Amino acid sequence: MPSVRTLDTLSRIPAAQWDALHDGRNPFVRHAFLSGLEEHGCLREDWGWIPQHITLWEGSELVAAAPGYLKTNSHGEFVFDHAWAHAYAQYGRDYFPKWLGAVPYSPVTGPRLLARTQAHRTALLDATIVQARDGRLSSAHINFHTDEEDSTFGPEWLARTDVQYHWRNEAGWKDFDGFLAAFDHKHRKNIRQERAKVQRAGIGFRVVHGDEASDEDLATMFAFYLLTFRDYGNSPALTLEFIRHLARTMPRNLVLFLAERESRPIAGAMCLRGGDTLYGRYWGASETSPGLHFETCYYQGIEYCLREGLKVFEPGAQGEHKLARGFLPTFVRSRHWIADADFADALKHWCAEETRSVQRYAATLASHSPFRHL
Template sequence: MNNYKFDIVHSLSGINAEDWNSLNNGNTVTSYEFLAALEETGNVGDESGWLPAHLIATLNKRLVGSAPLYIKTHSYGEYIFDWAWADAYHRSGLDYYPKLVSAVPFTPTTGPRLLAADLDVKNALANAVLSFTKDNQLSSFHCLYPEEEDLLVWKKSGCLLRKSIQFHWTNQNYENFTQYLSSMKSVKRKKIKQERKRVIDSDVKFRTISGDQACEDDWEFFYDCYQHTYNIRGSNPYLNFDFFLELKNKIGKNTLLIIASQSGQRVAAALNILSNDTILGRYWGAKKYIPGLHFETCYYQTIEYAIEHGYKKFEGGAQGEHKLSRGLEGVETNSAHWLAHPQFSDAVGNFLDREGAAIGEYHENLTTRTPFKTL
């Protein structure tokens, strides 16, 4: 057996960016630049309730594995909801927080969580993560949105598995948006055409710009829109403007701004993240309401871009069955959980069995409601 050396680091600043990125298969949101931007701009840290505690594995002083980890004092910004578990702990006189989370903060997208080229290293990382959880008397460990290989590692380590649903669009090698529409049932195709025409008739035009080519004023406008989305609900955005500027400066070529203007005046913006063959639909906002503007800015413009540039998938995120009729289909996503308290672990396991069956039925129901033609 290899003698890996494990360390916990509370900042990425002491890690070589190239070494970290060599382990994550080109995934943008687990890249050194993305995660470091969250730290350097104060979006994660002591005051945010996301304390970085990244696990690194070295062999002969060479980085061979890592896991982005955070000690959490709340459950905000995770998109896998465990508030009821926290409440049950509280009612039983137990502390649910702090807990340990393996995730990309504020980013519900599937990807690598055990960053390593070798399965043996991944298994060792998983065991070290659970040992850290126990040794530091944390209530629990949660891995959110792991890719399939990592999920199997967590299952082998004794974690409980949980399913949830997101809505993703898949590129079936469409030549253009027209061909994409032709694959849909007539009633759905007609509805999309009507929605798009309504936006055109409102004199709305779009600019699609790579983030590194967009000027700072465009980024400021995007952030104004993004912030407005939260403000109208009486809340504040998770992410500050400095974070987005870091993305522009460090990995701007992996971001895509879509800006909508009406009669020459900018009215809405969306920011997507480009990661390998996938577009991640992440942030959006509008300064005024225009019928159909949200669907056009967030979905149709992005799908057109994906077709034109050969992207295989567009992740539209969780929630909202309205995405189904726009061509985004329900897919199962996963998380893994380990709870230190035996009785609570058993209770949560029973709950997840029931919830998983319901999620399976829901997913099956979504499949029967596909907007696409069937043979």
């Protein structure tokens, strides 16, 4: 049987060993990304993020791992369980701390049980429950796992479902005009009008990967990111050093879309590129202009996917406005183990009703597809 070790930092694991556990197609589970969050000030204990990675070893060989964190709040998770915490508090119980298997600040589906065999994935889940019980935690959660991993979870892991909006090139579009041709007249006209407004404003775009970006480009994108968080009154988690780290260690995964007027940057979007997927993460602007957000965050990304042969564009969580721009509802999943049997039983029924509600909502959204034949 593999031995279990819980690690408070990824620096204790060589990057090559960690990255041998996955196929490399999802940039968010790469050692460089996760360790970069730890090393460059993005994970703070006072914000509720304490690294607690579960690993399985056979001698000196790492055979399985689950990136995880001890959480003292639900900040930066995107699977909302505030009602659960409130219910615990009503009965004088502590919901926090809990254990979370996820990628911090990243509502992106990807592998969470990094292992070569199904047996090792099952062993990871068993180790997670043992750790939660030994630590007297209220619960353990795994967010945004893949469809393939879903069958690994037993009935003791409650299932939740939500909806995001993803662009998929299942029709084999070759360029943006081909993509637009699939829309009904109304939505096609709206998109053309939005893009024309940006062009008439004299705004152009420069697309650079991490190894093509100057330090000024990286600092500019970080400044746009800070503006967005300031506008919403939230505290920014990422640091400029982390973005520089991504440019150094994951140079072809980092993609910046910089909007410029007269060679002066006025907006930007930061994305990560995976095997066949572009992931939209952050955006910001120093001025407002009609259509600028949609062009920077959506249309430039779609054009990039068409140009580069990527099949999927995930522009981030939430946002019904994405539907009219070609991003269709897609289910995302999470699993939850609850230590208290009575709470687990009550939440089982709550999760089942939530799933039915989400499925009805997705069906309604699908009936309003902007495409003529989808």
